[in-house]
Amino acid sequence: MNPLDMQTSSIAVTPGTRDDGYNFAYLDERTKRMIRRAILKAVAIPGYQVAFGSREMPLPYGWGTGGIQVTAAVIGPQDVLKVIDQGADDTVNAVNIRRFFQRTTGVAVTERTREATLIQTRHRIPETPLAKHQIIVYQVPQPEPLQRLEPRAFETRRMHGLAEYGLMHVKLYEDIARFGHVATTYDYPVMVNDRYLMAPSPIPKFDNPKMHMNPALQLFGAGREKRIYAIPPFTKVQSLAFDDHPFAVQKWSASCELCGAADSFLDEVVVDDRGGRIHACSDSDYCRERREGSVQP
């Protein structure tokens, strides 16, 4: 699994130059070791939130400080990094984080999911299926799935310890009683490896099935809440549901106006000041690949 053995096309991958004024990947070595130990335990206990000493980063909480710290602990000179925000590579959060790592590590960056070895994401999983050699790092604002139901952290910790998740089922049941369906559309709770209830970060529930048995390693970092958790490759991840109300993902009657995809997550985009709007793929790389014809519908 040497990243150098991967086929990388010269056009899609941009090499970086490192600013030697920073330690490699910005964080000091002792911090990286602490994060690395937390990551290893997180992988060994899938879905369990490991506390770590989250550092102050040169950008505010809520902008991906947890994801950045996890990426900084994992990234190496051979990596090819992709950063997305809501599926797009060209939004401000993604551009800034990508530049941050170009400057502090000098790694090559790409917008293409296939070329990347390391993907940091805010709120989406790419449409292109991930592969074994890839690691995806999620930015997590609120790692505790039970927090809105039970605000006391010592109590939610105990509930995880005892796998006591009745409260979440009651919440979903109340949704059904009131609205006729489970009214959660993003950050939809999942059970990992039949043991831990986990917040998948605010990805749309459309992306939840992609977490199940994914060949890539999935890491989650919450900077403000100081938690790291993980899903190893090929691990069972189930969205909570009831037998008579099975889990279902969003569907659209429209397809992408730009590439025609009917199978991707669509954003509704306002295109003029007269109320005109179109549906377009949220995953900008997937949409472009399809328009360039490298993916057959």
Next chain:
Amino acid sequence: MNGLTPIDLSTIGRGFDNLALDSQAVFRLALSAMSRPGDIQELTAGIESPAGLHPAAGAVLLALLDQDTRLWLSPAFAGGHVSTYLRFHTGCVLVADAAEADFVLVANVSELPALCALSLGSEEYPERSATVVLQVEELSNSAGWPLSGPGIEGAKVLRIEGLDEGFVTQWRQAQAEFPRGVDLFAASAGSLAALPRTTRLEA
């Protein structure tokens, strides 16, 4: 331990050439091993580990240990060059009681302490548990125990030279109260494999 005895620094072998890049490379292999249990990673670290310490085991410890971690050394290593080497390069805290250790370095399979006697963490803090680094003669995927659990695609077998059925029983006992448990790296001279607590061994 022998904190007051002067140490001849010229006898201590070299650690990582480039602390940042070498520890990252070793950590990535350890992460691959831990997330794909039973996969054997080739690990050739350019460190001068003292006699008896496998370079692969030494590299993993240099990458993960520091003054925040407690290390227990099995009898063959305790008080010798290995303890001086690891203390000098990492600043780790040596403990005499294996139950207090975050990392447990075992010189060979015959010195493996009872897994249930190690720190298994608690139900509320299962990560406060030991990581065992076990030195072995050889690792092989061509025969051995069938593995199952997270990170394992399809059928995989792992043979750790020198471990017998007694280990399988111990492993099951240590992981019986999941999420409590221990995680294990097995290191031969130039390769590394891991068994996280979620991995089931069929015997």
